[in-house]
Amino acid sequence: MQLRAIERILRDQHEVDLTVADNAIDAMIAVGALKPDLVIMDILMPGLDGIEACRRIKANAETRDIQIVLASAMMTPELERAARHAGARRVMAKPVDLVELVGTAAAQTVRNPAGEPEPVTTIRGANLVVEMLAEAGVEIVFGLPGGAISPVHDALLDSKLRVVTTRHESGAMFAAAGYARATGRLAVVAVTSGPGVLNALTGLATAWCDGLPVLLLVGEVPRPAHGKGVLQDGSAHGLQIVEMARYISKLAAEVPRPSALPHLLRRAIATTQSGRRGPALLTLPMDVTMGQMSRPRAGGTVTVEHVLAPDLVDDVATILRDAQRPLILAGHGVRGGTAPARLVAVAEQLACPVATTPKGKGTFPDAHPLALGVLGLGGHRSAQRYLENGIDVVIALGTSLGDMSTDGFSPHLQAPRAMIHVDIDAKQIGRSYAPTHAIVASAEEFLGALADRLARTQGPAALRALPGGVERHVLTSSRRFDRIAPQDAIAEIQEILPRDTIFSIDSGEHFLFAAHYLEANLPDAFVAMTGLGSMGQSIGAAIGAQLAFPTRTVSAICGDGCFAMNAFEVATAVAERLPIRVFVFNDERLGMVENGHQKVYGRSPAYPTTPMDVCTVAQGLGATVLRVERPGQLLAARDLLCTAPGPIVVDVRIDPDIMLPRRDRVSAMAPGGAGKTKQVS
Ligand SMILES: Cc1ncc(C[n+]2csc(CCOP(=O)(O)OP(=O)(O)O)c2C)c(N)n1
Numbered sequence: 001m002q003l004r005a006i007e008r009i010l011r012d013q014h015e016v017d018l019t020v021a022d023n024a025i026d027a028m029i030a031v032g033a034l035k036p037d038l039v040i041m042d043i044l045m046p047g048l049d050g051i052e053a054c055r056r057i058k059a060n061a062e063t064r065d066i067q068i069v070l071a072s073a074m075m076t077p078e079l080e081r082a083a084r085h086a087g088a089r090r091v092m093a094k095p096v097d098l099v100e101l102v103g104t105a106a107a108q109t110v111r112n113p114a115g116e117p118e119p120v121t122t123i124r125g126a127n128l129v130v131e132m133l134a135e136a137g138v139e140i141v142f143g144l145p146g147g148a149i150s151p152v153h154d155a156l157l158d159s160k161l162r163v164v165t166t167r168h169e170s171g172a173m174f175a176a177a178g179y180a181r182a183t184g185r186l187a188v189v190a191v192t193s194g195p196g197v198l199n200a201l202t203g204l205a206t207a208w209c210d211g212l213p214v215l216l217l218v219g220e221v222p223r224p225a226h227g228k229g230v231l232q233d234g235s236a237h238g239l240q241i242v243e244m245a246r247y248i249s250k251l252a253a254e255v256p257r258p259s260a261l262p263h264l265l266r267r268a269i270a271t272t273q274s275g276r277r278g279p280a281l282l283t284l285p286m287d288v289t290m291g292q293m294s295r296p297r298a299g300g301t302v303t304v305e306h307v308l309a310p311d312l313v314d315d316v317a318t319i320l321r322d323a324q325r326p327l328i329l330a331g332h333g334v335r336g337g338t339a340p341a342r343l344v345a346v347a348e349q350l351a352c353p354v355a356t357t358p359k360g361k362g363t364f365p366d367a368h369p370l371a372l373g374v375l376g377l378g379g380h381r382s383a384q385r386y387l388e389n390g391i392d393v394v395i396a397l398g399t400s401l402g403d404m405s406t407d408g409f410s411p412h413l414q415a416p417r418a419m420i421h422v423d424i425d426a427k428q429i430g431r432s433y434a435p436t437h438a439i440v441a442s443a444e445e446f447l448g449a450l451a452d453r454l455a456r457t458q459g460p461a462a463l464r465a466l467p468g469g470v471e472r473h474v475l476t477s478s479r480r481f482d483r484i485a486p487q488d489a490i491a492e493i494q495e496i497l498p499r500d501t502i503f504s505i506d507s508g509e510h511f512l513f514a515a516h517y518l519e520a521n522l523p524d525a526f527v528a529m530t531g532l533g534s535m536g537q538s539i540g541a542a543i544g545a546q547l548a549f550p551t552r553t554v555s556a557i558c559g560d561g562c563f564a565m566n567a568f569e570v571a572t573a574v575a576e577r578l579p580i581r582v583f584v585f586n587d588e589r590l591g592m593v594e595n596g597h598q599k600v601y602g603r604s605p606a607y608p609t610t611p612m613d614v615c616t617v618a619q620g621l622g623a624t625v626l627r628v629e630r631p632g633q634l635l636a637a638r639d640l641l642c643t644a645p646g647p648i649v650v651d652v653r654i655d656p657d658i659m660l661p662r663r664d665r666v667s668a669m670a671p672g673g674a675g676k677t678k679q680v681s
Pocket residue numbers: 507508509510511533534535558559560561562563585587589590591592593609
């Protein structure tokens with residue numbers, strides 16, 4: 001209250017922007033983000049000693065010039081000496097005359113080299129958001145507009161950022177997730193309040209379950225209108241959007257006032273990319289985005305560092321070197337930066353076979369002689385057999401070891417000599433197995449340390465037989481004249497498209513075929529967000545990946561049910577001139593659900609997706625279309641598929657009777673079912 005009164009008094013005399021923090025951590029973040037002229041702190045702040053805070057501010061080259069006043073109700077000569085030693089400009093006993101202090105500082109500061117006071121520049125909140133995003137390296141904002149987010153869309157008109165407007169907010173979220181998944185970089189979505197953000201929540205949960213750095217910016221009704229029954233009020237008095245998002249994001253917050261915008265946005269950007277990555281949501285009330293504020297002197301860049309104990313790395317290196325039948329299981333956490341290359345280096349140094357989880361497919365090349373293929377959903381016999389014949393050491397990298405990536409919680413993974421589980425998120429470790437070594441680190445950092453350690457150690461690793469490559473099920477082709485077997489369709493697709501094609505895969509029976517029969521040799525070749533496993537993700541994800549990699553071929557493999565859910569994003573691809581190739585594996589039904597039901601209950605309700613003519617729908621959305629009913633027709637369409645400029649949608653008429661052997665996942669979920677699943681074909 002006192003500070004607000006002072007702010008009002010001072011505003012008449014000087015251009016003062018006062019930021020108040022009620023705890024030390026927020027204060028330090030605000031100081032870093034805003035670089036104020038003056039910081040006034042109590043020496044005895046809860047959470048952090050004011051003298052230590054002063055020392056840190058002065059030790060940082062970017063904040064060194066800030067004037068610091070330290071005050072205390074219990075000032076002593078020793079405290080005063082320590083405060084001055086830490087770099088405080090003034091040290092005083094409380095009460096202090098804040099008006100005098102702030103007024104003097106405001107009059108003294110912000111002078112140019114000629115000694116003239118510089119005009120304090122102000123900026124509209126929405127423009128500041130856009131500027132900070134650009135500074136953080138963001139190039140694209142996905143979304144769908146509406147009144148409450150209109151200030152941000154208005155500010156985007158003045159920026160170089162590309163705005164990709166989707167047909168549904170879930171499409172925007174899947175596109176952002178696909179972009180983040182393919183690049184490892186921050187992806188941003190801007191949507192409006194109420195139905196806009198509610199439509200985006202499945203996509204937010206997708207980014208949450210798959211650990212993807214997605215920032216969702218939500219327009220919100222102005223704060224003075226909160227709780228008055230204004231349409232689409234999502235505040236704490238209305239829909240409680242922040243509360244809803246809290247469970248499916250790393251950070252969910254409303255920006256409570258203009259002065260909080262810079263440091264909250266910076267914190268949200270940092271949060272998406274630190275530790276286990278994941279989404280953040282900020283609601284932006286219109287009075288914040290429309291309000292003027294003084295421009296902070298800070299950018300949006302973030303640095304994150306980790307340290308690994310050398311003894312631990314030595315121990316792991318020795319265990320792996322001495323192992324008789326070791327296994328590396330690589331998850332999605334091995335994506336990004338140099339991690340995949342380091343994985344290849346470590347596997348070769350140790351002559352150690354590598355399996356990937358379904359989501360981690362591509363992190364180790366399928367064509368490598370040490371590759372066992374996928375373990376778990378849609379997985380390969382080679383991986384399963386190697387595991388079931390007994391391993392003595394396993395090193396699980398960047399995987400949460402859920403049922404889909406452990407072959408239904410296989411007990412064989414609890415290797416007798418050592419189970420080394422490495423994940424950047426401590427919460428993922430020890431959920432389903434008991435690791436002998438629980439290592440909280442990124443796969444990249446861990447593999448780098450291990451590769452260095454192994455390179456320095458003399459002597460070859462124990463001689464081991466090579467696994468013999470990835471072994472796939474041999475299924476028969478379709479005997480029907482108007483259908484093609486999924487594995488034959490995949491073989492033809494992969495023969496036609498370039499070797500560095502990025503495939504985004506949807507949720508359903510077609511996922512199993514893609515995980516099994518696609519050969520992925522690049523870390524970003526296989527984009528599947530299986531954490532939530534939401535239907536309809538693949539077309540949006542292909543859009544995001546194509547925007548990230550304009551010169552590569554990007555292809556979606558989706559089911560007819562998934563297509564029905566999100567087909568309208570084909571129009572987004574047409575409008576944005578994105579040459580994605582969408583292969584709809586059309587069995588005219590929700591195949592995975594029917595098949596699963598049949599397996600568990602011995603009978604199944606029918607879940608047809610008819611009536612739907614995929615080609616007519618896609619043509620109506622502006623895409624080039626093609627129907628494939630027999631083997632050879634995809635190969636015959638090579639020219640069209642490789643050269644047509646815009647998106648192509650291919651209705652691939654799949655034979656529903658051709659199925660892969662599968663596990664009964666329902667019993668894996670049942671109480672006591674873990675590890676007791678049986679293989680059935
Ligand atoms: C949003 C959503 N709803 C329901 C499901 C449950 N589900 C998983 S696969 C599937 C069927 C998908 O059908 P389709 O796209 O035709 O693929 P198919 O299994 O036939 O290959 C369903 C309903 C889901 N994963 N996501």
